[in-house]
Amino acid sequence: MDTVLEVKNLSKVYRDFTLSNVSFSLERGYIMGFIGPNGAGKSTTIRLIMNLLKKTSGEVKIFGLDYRTHEKEIKNRLGFVYDENIFYEELTIQEMANLLAPFYFNWDEKLFQKLLKVFALEPRKKIKELSRGMKMKFSLAIALSHHAELIIMDEPTSGLDPIVRSELLDILSEYMEDGEKAVFLSTHITTDLDRIADYITFLNAGKIVFSANKDEILDRYGVVKGAKEALTPALKAELLGTKIGSLGFEGLTTDRTKVKDMVGTDVLIERPTLEDIMLYTVRGEQNA
């Protein structure tokens, strides 16, 4: 398999926060969603991957290459979409593109012009006049126009309306079709990933909870609900983030089949969403 992104034992130590031993890898042809609550360390991880921050220890390899020896090549083959504005506000879209184009040996001006039309971006408009959604699409147009093989996105959908988010999913689906590309995107809006992501890496409090095939995770985990009397100590030990209210309990299991064997028919076991998994796990850790 052709690994495009490999992160091994990556750590970054701050005075009040530690990202510790983060490891995962992504192969060509797939989309990986990077989820976790605010403050989990997602942006720190992405900045380390982008070489915008100095790591304390560990390893990051992109296309099998190291920044120390191949920074230029990596940046040429990589597209980056950031949630904050990284362009010059006073320039127009076309001026900004003209400034960036010479840095890329694969720049495709024809494709860029086509994408501006598809994304309804007016080349003479100044960056500062663009909405959040337009800025995100402009960043994507830049990434696609230099034929990036891997696109890394930090919270591309935060603050965007459902229409623009849906457009982004269209663009990504199209981008993935030839099987040669890969996308790594962080988000806390997990519904964007429920359908499109192949793999999910879940980060909480600076540590990886899991990095795995999304369908397998959704098949294995389960939300368990039932009457208070049904919550035996054995069952309670199986559940994460359990909440007990006047109408019963609910919690998350990492092994649906096991819980099914433990309980009767009066307990409801549901297939979770990514949001459920994130919510119960984070709550479980906070209570622990």
Add this chain to the structure above:
Amino acid sequence: MDIFISNTAKEPIYEQIANEIKKLILQGKLKPEEPLPSIRNLAKELRISVITTKRAYEELENEGYIVTVGGKGTFVAPLSPDFFQEKRLYLVEQSLREVVETGKSLGVSLKEFIDLLSSLYKEE
């Protein structure tokens, strides 16, 4: 080929896709040996994960509905009339099983069941 998948359904998406394609095949809307979209093309059209789509095709292949010919793509299997007959009944049996379970838990008798079924069947 028309496929609809629901975001709110209880079944996982790969199961929904597999079931939709089965239905199209059993209804004769997809003919034996007709080509199917590639995994990546279907994933793009439905805006879903490639792995999810792959899994749906694997399931269909295991159950004998489709075949993958190396280098050429995926096709509806050359199915015999016996296969259709067997699968049709099997699918109905599966749905009925659920209904029977619900009925039993509510104390509905076999006679009541049969009466209800025949009147429902005639309704259309």
